[in-house]
Amino acid sequence: MLNKVQSVVFPFYRQPVPCYGFECVYAVESGLRVSDSINSETLYGDLAHSGAVIYRDFADTLEDFNNLVSAHSSRVTFDPARKAATSNTAEIEAGVYEMGLHRENGNLPFNPDLQWFYCLEPALVGSETTMCDGWRVLFELSAKTRKHFETRDIRYVRRIPWANVKRFLSIELNLPIEDITDEHLYQVNEHVKGQAYQRIDQNLISSEFVVSALEISRFSGRKAFCNSMLGPSVNYEPPLITWADGEDISLDIWDEIKEITARNTYSHFWKKGDIVVIDNTRVMHGRRRLDDTSRRIFGAQSYRHGGSSQ
Numbered sequence: 001m002l003n004k005v006q007s008v009v010f011p012f013y014r015q016p017v018p019c020y021g022f023e024c025v026y027a028v029e030s031g032l033r034v035s036d037s038i039n040s041e042t043l044y045g046d047l048a049h050s051g052a053v054i055y056r057d058f059a060d061t062l063e064d065f066n067n068l069v070s071a072h073s074s075r076v077t078f079d080p081a082r083k084a085a086t087s088n089t090a091e092i093e094a095g096v097y098e099m100g101l102h103r104e105n106g107n108l109p110f111n112p113d114l115q116w117f118y119c120l121e122p123a124l125v126g127s128e129t130t131m132c133d134g135w136r137v138l139f140e141l142s143a144k145t146r147k148h149f150e151t152r153d154i155r156y157v158r159r160i161p162w163a164n165v166k167r168f169l170s171i172e173l174n175l176p177i178e179d180i181t182d183e184h185l186y187q188v189n190e191h192v193k194g195q196a197y198q199r200i201d202q203n204l205i206s207s208e209f210v211v212s213a214l215e216i217s218r219f220s221g222r223k224a225f226c227n228s229m230l231g232p233s234v235n236y237e238p239p240l241i242t243w244a245d246g247e248d249i250s251l252d253i254w255d256e257i258k259e260i261t262a263r264n265t266y267s268h269f270w271k272k273g274d275i276v277v278i279d280n281t282r283v284m285h286g287r288r289r290l291d292d293t294s295r296r297i298f299g300a301q302s303y304r305h306g307g308s309s310q
């Protein structure tokens with residue numbers, strides 16, 4: 001007698017985003033939480049494969065999201081320009097204009113490995129979060145442009161209010177904000193290759209950061225075009241971006257980058273409860289124009305377990 005073949009029912013299934021390949025994981029059972037369903041190995045494995053993971057139809061609350069971030073991070077940081085909401089996350093308030101693709105903190109001396117998002121209230125229209133896989137971008141760059149980025153670093157120059165620098169350093173150096181002094185600026189200058197802070201006056205600090213526009217993913221080990229060249233600075237003065245020696249990056253190169261990244265940019269239209277996890281060393285993110293200001297998205301940044309940074 002033939003045994004009846006029983007199909008195995010999984011509590012969730014995967015459906016990569018067509019054309020872009022980001023991992024999309026859908027819950028099947030109702031009430032299932034991401035925080036109970038995955039371990040760091042699965043998450044990091046998915047990130048190594050796809051660059052970003054989108055969890056949909058799970059039941060996580062903001063507090064569960066907060067715990068999820070903690071569980072899969074060695075250390076959690078914030079964007080210093082935002083207010084804290086829960087212990088690990090902050091509500092995103094970044095104006096209404098379209099926000100270009102960027103690597104989180106890409107023009108700052110400390111870059112998190114992971115960018116996290118949680119949707120508490122979706123927008124009715126537009127306001128999508130954008131994601132662009134820098135590994136694909138690097139693959140599509142012309143040989144000439146790729147060679148430029150492989151042989152030359154880029155430089156971000158800008159002025160930042162001292163209050164913001166203080167907040168940023170207090171988080172990254174793990175010190176109380178009132179203890180941060182000019183001494184710490186010099187410490188960072190000494191320890192972070194490419195970073196040069198300099199005091200202008202009591203209010204402003206000048207910051208120069210020289211870094212490659214290409215990054216090795218801390219999850220896949222592959223090289224990607226991952227930087228903040230196209231990102232605006234909603235909370236700060238926009239940086240002047242040149243080659244490391246101050247020479248202008250030609251308009252042809254800027255045009256090529258814009259065209260290739262635009263072609264590879266996926267727009268994620270949020271559904272309530274969606275959780276997105278991004279490899280910040282490979283995939284750049286941004287946002288379309290905010291057409292519905294009732295949208296509420298929370299974000300967090302963190303470092304992975306077992307990473308070299310921590």
Ligand SMILES: [Fe+2]
Binds near residue numbers: 285
């Ligand atoms: Fe961001």
